[in-house]
Amino acid sequence: xxxxxxxxxxxxxxxxxxxxxxxxxxxxxxxxxxxxxxxxxxxxxxxxxxxxxxxxxxxxxxxxxxxxxxxxxxxxxxxxxxxxxxxxxxxxxxxxxxxxxxxxxxxxxxxxxxxxxxxxxxxxxxxxxxxxxxxxxxxxxxxxxxxxxxxxxxxxxxxxxxxxxxxxxxxxxxxxxxxxxxxxxxxxxxxxxxxxxxxxxxxxxxxxxxxxxxxxxxxxxxxxxxxxxxxxxxxxxxxxxxxxxxxxxxxxxxxxxxxxx
Amino acid sequence: xxxxxxxxxxxxxxxxxxxxxxxxxxxxxxxxxxxxxxxxxxxxxxxxxxxxxxxxxxxxxxxxxxxxxxxxxxxxxxxxxxxxxxxxxxxxxxxxxxxxxxxxxxxxxxxxx
Numbered sequence: 001x002x003x004x005x006x007x008x009x010x011x012x013x014x015x016x017x018x019x020x021x022x023x024x025x026x027x028x029x030x031x032x033x034x035x036x037x038x039x040x041x042x043x044x045x046x047x048x049x050x051x052x053x054x055x056x057x058x059x060x061x062x063x064x065x066x067x068x069x070x071x072x073x074x075x076x077x078x079x080x081x082x083x084x085x086x087x088x089x090x091x092x093x094x095x096x097x098x099x100x101x102x103x104x105x106x107x108x109x110x111x112x113x114x115x116x117x118x119x120x121x122x123x124x125x126x127x128x129x130x131x132x133x134x135x136x137x138x139x140x141x142x143x144x145x146x147x148x149x150x151x152x153x154x155x156x157x158x159x160x161x162x163x164x165x166x167x168x169x170x171x172x173x174x175x176x177x178x179x180x181x182x183x184x185x186x187x188x189x190x191x192x193x194x195x196x197x198x199x200x201x202x203x204x205x206x207x208x209x210x211x212x213x214x215x216x217x218x219x220x221x222x223x224x225x226x227x228x229x230x231x232x233x234x235x236x237x238x239x240x241x242x243x244x245x246x247x248x249x250x251x252x253x254x255x256x257x258x259x260x261x
Numbered sequence: 262x263x264x265x266x267x268x269x270x271x272x273x274x275x276x277x278x279x280x281x282x283x284x285x286x287x288x289x290x291x292x293x294x295x296x297x298x299x300x301x302x303x304x305x306x307x308x309x310x311x312x313x314x315x316x317x318x319x320x321x322x323x324x325x326x327x328x329x330x331x332x333x334x335x336x337x338x339x340x341x342x343x344x345x346x347x348x349x350x351x352x353x354x355x356x357x358x359x360x361x362x363x364x365x366x367x368x369x370x371x372x373x374x
Contacts, residue, residue, distance in 0.1 A: 108288050200322065
């Protein structure tokens, strides 16, 4: 995860220096590379997650239109699960909207950490459309890959990556909806486990200590805040664990030569 | 407990959820314009984001809903540790083998239980 590794180096500067070794020859090349990079483990993970969600919609008595519309319109699996859970238990529309919004607050910081890496000319109103393609999968991969991509090609790469992920989410949901009850539970079990496992594994690729500490604290504090209040738990864990990691980095790590270079 | 939302109520709830989700994405775009990557606030936000994502993952593993909740906690944790072991055994390009390890172990548990 590039930016995490060197958050104080402007990636666009790296790209300018390295213009002799271009990774992509033009933006269409970058776009198709994004699609190609998505079409492996990331798409598999997301597809499995959506299959699991479709199965969940079916087993909870929703119709296929509603279940797949959530994937198309929201494209945020945790929020979709919260919506489904709360709709089944008959929560009010306002409570549902608030709870889902709280689960989605991670998109604010994801966007804020990813989008400044785009080239200046790409940072316009069009980003309000592109941002819908941002989900945890595309974020994790982009944070890693942007380090070796020139700034001017990053947006095309990101759109290719995000678009494929978004487009497969609807067929995945529909497939899961109709598969539910047809495949043995053991297979469904394997499918629903891919999602958390994928994100757990990508954490091992985070190299910089401030973010490693943030992840470790998030693991420890997450369940604690979840028990206190489930709807706000992601936000509170993020703020508390992230701030603690930041302060530790600033007061301790940065004073030790060699730790952050 | 109330009865499940039905008909239009369900679609209005979806509209609210969709707007709330998009709102967070759009606020991010708005803020991203004003943030310098070299700033302290950027470092802090990156740490906050990683912590949030970590909290989400630990919730999915330790406190899942649905089918995964029927698997004993220690089995879920054991499979995670084994997959992590495969992942770090050779850091480059071990993602797919590690994913397969975890998924197949979970599938195997489902078969033998």
